[in-house]
Amino acid sequence: MTDLTTTDPTTTATVPAPRATAVLDDAHVGDIRGALGTIRLDDTAPRRGLSAKLKTLLAIVGPGLIVMVGDNDAGAFGTYTQAGQDYGTSLLWTLVLLIPVLYVNQEMVLRLGAVTGVGHARLILERFGRFWGAFSVIDLFLLNALTLVTEFIGITLAVGYLGLPKVPSVLLAAVIVVAAASTGSFRRFERTAILLCAGSLLLVPVYFIVHPATGRMAHDLVVPTMPQHARLSDVMLLIIAIVGTTVAPWQLFFQQSYVIDKRITPRFMRYEKADLWLGIGIVIIGAAAMMGFCAAAFAGHGEFGDFTDAGDVAAGLERYAGKTAGVLFAIALLDASIIGASAVSLSTAYAIGDVMGLKHSLHRGVKGAKGFYAVFAGLVLTAAVIVVIPGSPLGLLTEGVQTLAGVLLPSASVFLLLLCNDKAVLGPWVNGRAMNVFTSLVVAVLVTLSIILTAAVLFPDITSGAILDIMGVCGVAGILALGYAETRRRRKGWALGGPVDRTGKENWRMPPLHELPRPLISTGRKVGLTALRVYLLAAMALVVVRVAQLALGH
Template identity: 30%
Template sequence: MRSWFRLGPATLVAAAFIGPGTVVTASLAGANYGYALLWALLFSVLATMILQEMAARLGIVTGMGLGENLRQLVAQPALKFLLFLLVIAAIVIGNSAYQGGNITGASLGADAIWGDTLIISSIRAYTGLNPWALLIGTLAVSVLWHGNYRLIERCLIGLVLLMSLAFVSTMLLTRPDYGAMLQGLLLPAIPRGATLTVIALIGTTVVPYSLFLHAASSANKWQGVHNKAEALQQSNADLRTSIPLGGLISLAVVSTAATAYFGRGLAIENAADLAVSLEPLFGQRATYLMALGLLAAGLSSAVTAPLAAAYALRGILQLSNLHFRLTWLTIILIGVVVSSLGLRPVSVIWFAQVANGILLPVITFCLLAAMNMAILGRYRNNWRQNIVGGLVFVISLLLSGRSLWLAFAS
């Protein structure tokens, strides 16, 4: 019997794109523009499903991650060198910079739930460091160091389900306007000044490092499986479940912020503000649920971001298992230091955003080329998949061009 819904490697993608950055972006979208930008979320979910289906199919059929396939696809030495530099800049260096935000976001959630206990206060007073960052970094290292792929997948499935429960329950407690929500989903509109927010909503969902993560994790999941058609059916069922679930989480955050802030003349700076401000409006339960969702979002991204960077680097540079572990361990340690000391590496983040803006259309184009390789046989892209993928490529090119212009203009 064919399964239409399941949870698997695509859950890692949902766990990756629902991080503190996405929660903050979605909160600001709802607070500033209500439900008007929900259509951008719907588009980003559809675009993510299109690209991730190709990445998963590539991993399952070839038994290799995207990095390994790119190394074989790009034969010209100069082009290969440029591609490698882009991947290292955007994914490895970029995720190192963003890891501090992931751990900080999880720390804010933990602090909103448990507050300054005696132990936490003592550690902070004597060391000057953020104890929550140390604990969350230790948890991330523990999951990746001791866990095989199956354990990592189960941990992240648990975190995604926890995020879903927390954010959707918070949305229901705030009683959103379902009519306005439906209108925002189906009728595209860009209010005055909302262009940057639209780009941010799409950019936090359709990200290049998730393609490396999904291709490699799918290759691991179905390694040695001879029935490729059945494996692809299972992967597609996983996509139909996990990616829309991630979209539902983002929708819940936008809707909660819209209900709590839009039209009330209130300002919001980050997701922690949203968690704290919900209590006088909707009670203590809403505050705790929102904080719990932020904790789960930060922890899930604190695991997936270094893992994705390690997969990308291993595929391209043919790293050993030891160097694979050292890659994600280094990224986690950088994140802990950045979060503990309250640093904000603005220049590094700017550099990573520029590299990401260049990398997304490049990787999308390379993925489309890889999906037409003869080695895939009957699993190559058909003409419909190429047209849809080409459309996503053009849109990613336009969005990236706009992001790069804004990065240099600022």
């Protein structure tokens, strides 16, 4: 794109005029109106001094915090408390390993959002074609719809323990979720969301009431161990569930679109990264607290090793640690389910609005974005109704969500990595070599875990030996793929991830989508994407068949 220029009358110097960007909704341009502060569009002054930097951080805080705390939702409560009740604190180390994975994945999507101004699904559509664009939206829609059901299951468990009527409570929660996002005020929604994020800290007093052994917690956080007297296959599936509930596909779509909707640009990247670290810290603290207090509360009792659901965890905490612990846990579960429902449904509405060209912004009221709010409210209310219908297969739906999330996560990570290496999309913000190496390893691990999870669903009696065989085959396949890629690189004389020119990156934005050159897809990439497509379609079909068999009692 050719730069336009204007003349500054005070200096008679020629300065660059603002370049056109790819932002799809004009509501995504303007002042940053965060829950805790405002940054005007024309405020380009450098932030000097602690006070100025702190005010800027407070205005930016939101996207990273909400996406991370929203991921500690009803499903996460079930997974972390199961790990503590069944295996004590022996799996705490998995949380430490997940910290860099969480940061790398979410840092890449916040970079994509701030630099491109275009949502994740639309970028996939534009850069990889209609099949992958449609696939990304359809699988996100289906998976998020099922995930929303689990959020409302969490609400029923919480209100059931608290002695509140189930049907009115679930419907009231749905109304609250819809109303909070439908006011036409981005700031009002974000203030509500941050207030809910603060509610997740109720897990901390539960931890101190139960008071797990600090030394054992510290040891198991840093020293990887496997539970004694437990089947490797059961432990592996729980580890996969921990990964799946902590690194969920909807997070990628939500964070990228929310960063855009908040009008965050590349010049505030450092502050948004701090926001992300804040969210990660709260997530890890909450997850570790749940594992720790469940391990301590149930140790030596008959329920240890016999997890059922988060509602029974609240009852068990009351029996062994007192009424206050049970009530605080139930309120935290209710809070987590509501914020999870808000974030998951918004990620779907954002993605569909992006791809279908609908007005899609929390800055707009219902009249100004009818399609966006219709998708959002429709998902929330449908999930709520399903949960309150007598006889709904809620347990089966929960299992289906966990499985589909594990199957689909590798594809989301693959496209994230490819987009972050697309120079037409990110320019000076593309990944460096170290980021690519680490993310490639993460993708390889996620693919392996996805295959194990799919196999475990299809063959419930899978043995530990079979799981180790799958891991070995995937490891060999990964080494062969790496060797093939290195051979092609040497044969073609390609450089190995040399330094990237980052000059002027704070002011660089992706040009309009129609101005981008078509991506060149190598033969190796075509083969890889084809293999991924075949695996995803086959795995999803097999999982659907298996779930149908379970539903029919076979």
